[in-house]
Amino acid sequence: MIRAVPHVAAMAPYALADLGRAGTVSLAQNESAFPPSPAALAVGRAVLDQMPLYPDPEWPDLRAAVAEVHGLDPAKVLCGAGSMELITCLIRAFAGPGDRVLGTDYSYAFAASAAAQVQAEYVKAQERDLTVSVDDILDAVTPETRIVFVCNPGNPTGTLIPNCELLRLRAGLPADVLLAVDQAYAEFADAENNPGEIFALAERGDTVVLRTLSKAFGLAGARAGWGFFPPDIAGEVRKLLNPNNISIPSQAMAATAMRDQAHMRNVVAKTAAIRDRFADGCRALGLDVPRCHTNFVLIRFASAEQARAADAALRVEKLLMRGMGGYGLQDCLRATICTRDVMDRALAVLKGVLG
Structure with a gap:
């Protein structure tokens, strides 16, 4: 057998x-x-004749669209087949046997599955009133902790902590602990939490911010997500991504949808x-x-x-x-x-x- x-x-x-x-x-x-955006659907249909070709592994237009909208360096943007691929590759790159990935009581359960794939231990910090508690996360950090994974807004709770709490979390974490902030639902909260403050954390070299086009942009079927990564982190994660991970129509639709704010x-x-x-x-x-x-x-x-x-x-x-x-x-x-x-x-x- x-x-x-x-x-x-x-x-x-x-x-x-x-x-x-x-x-x-x-x-x-x-x-x-x-x-989704009618313009996104139209451009997706318009590129169907390119299906004999492999998709561009550099996602140039999607990266450019993300950079234009959020004022980011496109070289620090990685794109995945949904943010799930980025989560998987991030954990594969930075955790393994004997390491801990620290989430919270009700953070996105897929992170636990990704940790199990590399034989890392997934542990949960307590949430309070169904809301992420920075103090409880910091109390749960051990020398074995390699990655702290926080969903904001939370899934399945839908609750939100302010940016100042995420900044406090990053300041309280050891320098060798990677903070991953999953913002799959951020477009529903950007009016309350200035996204630039969290993207700026990636410039420190120890934080990754993940987003998707599956929710507010209505492109769940396209499987397109993206993240803002420090260069050294991006270089390691890039080794593990499928080099042709987002189809030609999906890249075209995602870029157009991103621009149709x-x-x-x-x-x-x-x-x-x-x-x-x-x-x-x-x-x-x-x-x-x-x-x-x-x-x-x-x-x-x-x-x-x-x-x-x-x-x-x-x-x-x-x-x-x-x-x-x-x-x-x-x-x-x-x-x-x-x-x-x-x-x-x-x-x-x-x-x-x-x-």
């Missing part, structure tokens, strides 16, 4: 969302409720309005919903049993939210924000469950 190496055989598969049966509306994947901001505003209306409706039913800074909300029920009842009732109506048992939040469901009519349907189901 052919066997995998022991540490891979011992791993559990990464838990993907249950997409339900045909006709089910998914509120489980944090996809955009609205389509007006469309992105409109999507963010519409999504936030539906999100806040839905969250207020949940709170009116007595549910606990933290203030959210993303395209989803975390709904906390009175008990795990009530959460399961809500999930079952939603499935009957072909609405599928994401259970949070994998995060230790058995009393919670996470709801991606969809169109207003879908969210109204979901709220009606919750109202029926709660009487």
